[in-house]
Each structure stands twice: as structure tokens, then as C-alpha cells.
Amino acid sequence: MSYLELESISHYYFSEKNVTHALDEMTLKIEQGRFNSLLGPSGCGKSTLLSIIAQLIQPTEGTIKFNGTPINDQKISIGYMLQQDYLFPWKTILANVLIGPTIQGTLKKTDQQRAENLLEKIGLANISDNYPDQLSGGMRQRVALARTLMTEPALLLLDEPFSALDYQTKLILEDFVLDLLKEYRKTSLLVTHDIGEAIAMSDTIFLMDRKPGRIYQRIDVPDQVRQLSPFKARKHPEYQKLFDFIWKEMTRLEAENEPSTL
Numbered sequence: 239m240s241y242l243e244l245e246s247i248s249h250y251y252f253s254e255k256n257v258t259h260a261l262d263e264m265t266l267k268i269e270q271g272r273f274n275s276l277l278g279p280s281g282c283g284k285s286t287l288l289s290i291i292a293q294l295i296q297p298t299e300g301t302i303k304f305n306g307t308p309i310n311d312q313k314i315s316i317g318y319m320l321q322q323d324y325l326f327p328w329k330t331i332l333a334n335v336l337i338g339p340t341i342q343g344t345l346k347k348t349d350q351q352r353a354e355n356l357l358e359k360i361g362l363a364n365i366s367d368n369y370p371d372q373l374s375g376g377m378r379q380r381v382a383l384a385r386t387l388m389t390e391p392a393l394l395l396l397d398e399p400f401s402a403l404d405y406q407t408k409l410i411l412e413d414f415v416l417d418l419l420k421e422y423r424k425t426s427l428l429v430t431h432d433i434g435e436a437i438a439m440s441d442t443i444f445l446m447d448r449k450p451g452r453i454y455q456r457i458d459v460p461d462q463v464r465q466l467s468p469f470k471a472r473k474h475p476e477y478q479k480l481f482d483f484i485w486k487e488m489t490r491l492e493a494e495n496e497p498s499t500l
């Protein structure tokens with residue numbers, strides 16, 4: 239039995255004048271504790287799929303199962319990390335990390351302790367009384383990750399969380415985030431356009447095609463690469479081989495989707 243299983247998910251967006259077929263019969267299985275990526279061209283339906291898994295929208299057709307039971311019949315904590323950190327500027331770093339239990343009115347002393355431990359883990363314990371605008375983009379994303387981990391999510395969805403950062407910060411953060419997620423044994427699904435990021439971080443990559451969006455191929459990253467940190471993985475010859483393969487596949491998919499010319 240898979241941890242998370244998508245069975246024939248299709249989705250259409252309807253407007254007065256148009257119908258967009260965003261996803262077509264998507265089937266995929268994710269195992270517990272693994273880091274997965276959805277990689278595909280713009281408009282292939284990556285964000286739609288994450289919104290469906292997060293139960294923000296209902297798919298037109300299909301079922302999502304968690305531990306073998308439909309996700310709609312269960313109460314599952316799903317964490318969401320986005321390109322923008324959405325930290326509250328008027329709250330301290332510690333208060334931002336505690337925002338979940340604070341809003342739910344369940345804040346306990348143990349939460350405070352857990353938040354402090356998480357801030358220690360992300361190397362920001364000494365500035366927990368600072369405000370978000372005193373932090374760099376990379377530090378802010380680390381706070382956003384700690385805030386998400388506070389909710390003890392059974393599944394973590396990451397929608398291009400590094401794409402607004404400069405390249406060096408992004409590489410440092412990739413290592414940092416993956417380390418932390420492995421330590422906490424989190425099951426994660428990252429959406430990205432970045433082939434290198436998908437290979438360097440993932441155990442498994444799902445390559446998507448578009449119009450309509452569907453899973454085109456499942457690629458298990460070779461052990462020699464996935465056992466390394468993302469920064470080191472980028473230097474491995476197998477990384478380059480896989481990069482070239484995916485590059486070729488994606489270029490071909492893009493070309494097939496171009497309107498034909500006379």
C-alpha cells in the first residue's frame with residue numbers, strides 16, 4: 239500500500255467562455271519518507287495538482303488515497319511551502335513559527351518549547367525576537383519551513399519555494415531543507431521547473447507533459463546521486479547524465495506541444 243496514491247485524477251477549469259483541461263487521468267504513488275518532485279513545463283498543471291492534494295480544490299474526477307483510504311474521509315495535516323513566505327511582518331520570528339497553534343487557540347507550553355527547538359535547528363534561535371524584515375530571503379524561508387514543521391505535517395507540499403532566491407542562497411537552502419526533512423522523516427512533493435533542483439533533491443521525479451497535464455514518466459534518481467547532499471550531487475557524473483536525459487525529454491515535449499507550422 240502506498241502512502242499517497244492518486245488514482246486517475248482529471249481536472250477541468252470552467253469559465254463562461256472556456257473549458258481548460260488542466261489534468262488528465264493522473265496516476266501516481268508516493269512512498270513514505272521520500273522526497274519527490276513534479277517537473278514539467280509551464281502550464282502542465284503542477285500547481286493545480288498540489289491544490290488538489292492539499293484539498294484546496296476538488297478534482298473533477300479521480301480519488302486520492304492516503305494510507306489506502308480516500309483523503310476526503312480523513313483529517314490529515316498537510317504542510318504547504320510557497321515561493322513567498324507569507325510571514326506576518328508585525329510578529330516576531332518566534333510568534334510567526336507559533337502562528338498555527340496560536341490561531342487554532344491550542345497554544346501550549348510544549349509548543350513554545352518545540353518552536354524554540356526548531357529555531358535552534360534552523361540556526362535562528364539567537365534572533366527569535368527579531369522581525370521578518372530584519373532577515374534575508376533565505377532566512378525567511380527557513381522560518382517558513384519551521385512554521386510548517388510546527389504543524390507536524392504528514393505530507394509536505396513545496397511549490398517552487400526557492401525560485402525567488404539568488405542562486406547561491408538557493409543552493410545553500412536546498413541542502414539545508416533536505417537535511418531537515420530527512421531528519422524529520424517527512425514525505426515531500428516539490429513542484430519545480432528546475433531540472434537540476436529536481437535531480438539534486440529527489441528520490442523520485444515525476445516528469446509531466448502538458449495540454450492536458452499528465453504524468454509522462456517516473457524516474458528514480460540513482461542511489462549514487464540521491465545519497466549525496468544536493469550541492470555534492472550536482473557534481474556527480476550520474477547527475478549530469480540524468481540532467482541531459484531529462485533536458486532532451488523536456489525539449490521534445492515542448493516541441494511536440496508547439497503548434498505546427500506550414
Ligand SMILES: Nc1ncnc2c1ncn2[C@@H]1O[C@H](COP(=O)(O)OP(=O)(O)OP(=O)(O)O)[C@@H](O)[C@H]1O
Nearest residue numbers: 251252258259260279280281282283284285286287
Ligand atoms: N483558476 C483557473 N481558471 C482557469 N484555468 C486555470 C486556472 N488555474 C490554472 N488554469 C489553467 O490550467 C492549466 C494548468 O495550470 P497550472 O497553474 O496548474 O500549471 P503549472 O504547471 O503550475 O504552471 P506554472 O509552471 O506556469 O506555474 C493551464 O492551462 C492554466 O492556464
